[in-house]
Amino acid sequence: MMPPERRRYSRMLDTLRPVTTPELIELQLHPAGLLVRSLAWLIDMAVRMGITMALGIPLSLLGKFGGGIMLLVYFLLEWFYPVLFEVLGGGATPGKRSLGLKVLNDNGTPIGWGPSLTRNLLRAADFLPFAYGIGIASMLLHREFRRLGDIVAGTIVVYRDALGGLPVIATAPPLAPEEPLDRMTQRALLAFAERASNLTPARQEELADLVPYLSDPQASQTRGPRGAARLVGLANHLVGRQA
Amino acid sequence: MELERLSIELRPRNAWEALDLGVRLTMRHARAIYASWLAVTLPCALLIIGILGIAMRHPGWAVLLMWWLRPAFDRIVLHVISHAVFDAVPSVRSTLRALPRLLAPRNLFGALTWRRIGLQRSLRMPVEALEGLHGAAARQRRTLISRRVSGAATWQCIAWQTLESILTLSLFALCVLLVPNEIMEQVGWDTLMSQQDNVRVVGQLAMILYVACHLALEPMYVAGGFMLYLKRRNDLEAWDVELQLRRVAHSHAAARAGAALLSMLFAFCVVTAAAIALPGRATAAEIDPPFAGQEADASEPLVTPGDEVPQPAAKPLDPAQRRAITNAPDVLKQIMQRPEFGKDEKHSVLRWRRDDSADDKPWNFPDWLKDWLLAFSKLLHGFGKILGTLGRVGGWLLIACLALAAVYVILRYSRGWKRVARRTAPPAELAGFDIRPQSLPADVAAAARQLLHDGRTREAMSLLFRGALSVLAYRDHVPFTRGDTEGDCLDRVRQHANARFVYLARLLGKWQELAYAHRILAVADVETLCSEWPRHFSTPTEARRG
Structure with missing residues (x-):
């Protein structure tokens, strides 16, 4: 039987997709949903229209030959614009790149020609009955927001950097804890120190008061700061900063 | 508010992820949400469509009225969702019982009138409906909540609205696809649309489809706004850190209690009296909740109306600080009157200016340029023809090459080729x-x-x-x-x-x-x-x- 802690976690709602590497390291992919992807699609649409117009005006001067070339351009843009960018451009069309998205295989590896062609050729199926009706429904219903093309090709659209950079811990003189801290406590301290700079001072103290034995150890005769500042100091010690 | 009962994972997420989570939340509690939602909206929609759209033949007005009433209906979804995130999914019956309070005119008047047109409605609704603030405090709170997520909130409003129209179009296309071809060939679109009655039927069909799409998608929109709201509050108040620290404190207290028990046994066995005075740290389990002013009321889990917005209580001020605060406006005024703040400065800037004295005769292409352009385009046209011929030849050549390549590949991999394959020396x-x-x-x-x-x-x-x-x-x-x-x-x-x-x-x-x-x-x-x-x-x- 699972301990209550674990059971609670398993029903916690989130959008992540865990992927386990052969080395048994668990990675979290952050699947991207319908809204942000529709915006990326709009940007790509604008780019494609721009290319079409930039080529169409000079080509229209070339008569039927220009028309022929233009048809080829339409064809290539329709079917290969996403494929080329996804395979050669790090998994992202310009629209996806500008919104911080990219396409991966669902095991977290970079996407190759086969899956990319599959997912983009199947746009035709997602487009049915008109204007991506099926694709929209599929993305809303699927727990990882995949459209039919994604499901068939085994691909997934994820946020490249869901949190926008690494967390920063405010620098403070490091403080060594009086007793060794277990991993849960270490994590909690680091989380507190990462977020503290965005909280009001009063809220920081309120949080620090939850763990008085860490933030305000009166029993032992310790010196140094108290409260939130003390927790940040402990976190600085944990990440290995030197005094 | 009991954070421990939250059924969504608290973690820092970006605004888009919060919107995605709204979709997932709607899907997880789809039955409860749509049951309550449709129990109220479906009869209303049928009434409006039936009377205004079909009987009175104003499908456009019916759609507009449905659109205008959205904030009222959205309260129902918000009610269900705000309970569902605390794992207390309300039944249809309890939602209906709460309806008079949810749709009370004093709560809805602003939302249905001057605040109706606003792209961040989904984000503001939780602030209005759940925090129950009024006046300047409400305005300030709304500004604070929508900071940093206003872009996502705006886009989600536009996007869901657009998606409703797109899905309507898609469903409409599906209906058209399902009409047998024979009928379309016999009647034809032109004759079909030339009759006034048919146009009306098509308009009414579009209205019904649009309202259906609206009923299907709106809960996700509300949930998205609510998730944005929760994201902002989590950013501002670090609920996830609070939960972690609580867990740490709890396990620490449990460990201390265990240690205390052991020591007590030890003390009982060995000494007898003195050593029992171990530090009474077990009380750490009963830490005051951070929002002491808030009721932990299951019927309204987020914030009850009239409740203080969770801003931690200020510490009492000493007289000197109080005096400084009362004097502050005067001091500020004095500072503002210093020359650094009150001085006028003149800068001269060079700028292009339109010369009005020149005659306003519209500029025309000079003839020589026109001729030249014409000649150039003719040249290009001729060039294009040559390229076209070349292209045709090239195309045939390409096809021939491809055919040869295909023959080569077939020969290479058929059995016949193997006979020709070079013999390698046998191994020793x-x-x-x-x-x-x-x-x-x-x-x-x-x-x-x-x-x-x-x-x-x-x-x-x-x-x-x-x-x-x-x-x-x-x-x-x-x-x-x-x-x-x-x-x-x-x-x-x-x-x-x-x-x-x-x-x-x-x-x-x-x-x-x-x-x-x-x-x-x-x-x-x-x-x-x-x-x-x-x-x-x-x-x-x-x-x-x-």
């Missing part, structure tokens, strides 16, 4: 045997028989097998490669020299029995193999002689 050693012809005695069978008579059955069998492989490799050119096992060799023989296969299989079977299974072979069996060997593997010259 195969499956652990030296198979070079010069390493073998002249008459393999006789030598093997001699060995057999000497009682060296193993050597005899080995020689027979080795000889067979050697002949197959060097005379019959069976394409063995280094690294082939005995089984691989047999496979290759079956493909390339089928006549020898049966004998070789028998020989190999006996050899494996002897070499690997360590069975003793009957001398007669080996004798038979020896006598049959020359029939299969004697060299061509010998064969011709015999």
Whole structure:
């Protein structure tokens, strides 16, 4: 039987997709949903229209030959614009790149020609009955927001950097804890120190008061700061900063 | 508010992820949300569509009215969702019972009038409906909540609105696709749309589809706004950190309690009185909740109306600070009157200015430029024709090349090509045997028989097998490669020299029995193999002689 802690976690709602590497390291992919992807699609649409117009005006001067070339351009843009960018451009069309998205295989590896062609050729199926009706429904219903093309090709659209950079811990003189801290406590301290700079001072103290034995150890005769500042100091010690 | 009962994972997420989570939340609690939502909206929608849209023939007004009433209906979704995130999904009945409070005019008046047009409605609604603030405090709170997520909130409003229209279009196309082709051929779109009645029917169909899409998508929009709101509050108040710290404190207290119990037992056994005074740290389990002012009321889990927005209580001020605060406006005024703040400065800037004195005659293409452009385009046109011819020739050439390539590929991979394939020299050693012809005695069978008579059955069998492989490799050119096992060799023989296969299989079977299974072979069996060997593997010259 699972301990209550674990059971609670398993029903916690989130959008992540865990992927386990052969080395048994668990990675979290952050699947991207319908809204942000529709915006990326709009940007790509604008780019494609721009290319079409930039080529169409000079080509229209070339008569039927220009028309022929233009048809080829339409064809290539329709079917290969996403494929080329996804395979050669790090998994992202310009629209996806500008919104911080990219396409991966669902095991977290970079996407190759086969899956990319599959997912983009199947746009035709997602487009049915008109204007991506099926694709929209599929993305809303699927727990990882995949459209039919994604499901068939085994691909997934994820946020490249869901949190926008690494967390920063405010620098403070490091403080060594009086007793060794277990991993849960270490994590909690680091989380507190990462977020503290965005909280009001009063809220920081309120949080620090939850763990008085860490933030305000009166029993032992310790010196140094108290409260939130003390927790940040402990976190600085944990990440290995030197005094 | 009991954070422990939250059923969504609290973690820092970006605004888009919060919107995605809203979709997932709607899907997880789809039954409860849509049951409550449709219980109220479906009758209203049917009434509006039926009376205004169909009976009074104003489908446009019906859609507009449905659109205008959205904030009222959205309160229902918000009610269900805000309970569902705390794992207390309300039943349809309890939602209906809460309806008079949810739709009370004093709560809805602003939302349905001057605040109706606003792209961040989904984000503001939780602030209005759940925090129950009024006046300046509400305004300030709304600004604070929508900071940093206003872009996502705006886009989600536009996007869901657009998605509703797109899905309507898609469903409409589906309806058109489902009309049998024969009918469309007989009647035709033009005649269909030329009759006033048909146009009206199509308009009403579009209205019904649009309202259906709206009913299907709106809960996700509300949930998205609510998730944005929760994201902002989590950013501002670090609920996830609070939960972690609570957990840490809890386990610490439990550990202390356990330690205290052990020490008490120890003390009871050894000393008797004094040592019981261990620090009473077990009380750490009862830490005050951070929002002491808030009710932990399950019926309204987020924030009850009139409740303080969770801003931690300020500490009492000493008289000096209070005096400083009361004097602040005067001091500020004095500072603002200093020359640094009150001085006018003149800067001269050079800027292009439109010269109005010039005549306003519209500028025309000069004729020479027109002629030149015409000539140029004619030239380009001619050039295009030449390119077209070239392209056509090139295209045919390309097709020819492709055809040749296809023929090449077919030949290359068909059996016919293999006969032509270059023969590679056979390996010197195969499956652990030296198979070079010069390493073998002249008459393999006789030598093997001699060995057999000497009682060296193993050597005899080995020689027979080795000889067979050697002949197959060097005379019959069976394409063995280094690294082939005995089984691989047999496979290759079956493909390339089928006549020898049966004998070789028998020989190999006996050899494996002897070499690997360590069975003793009957001398007669080996004798038979020896006598049959020359029939299969004697060299061509010998064969011709015999």
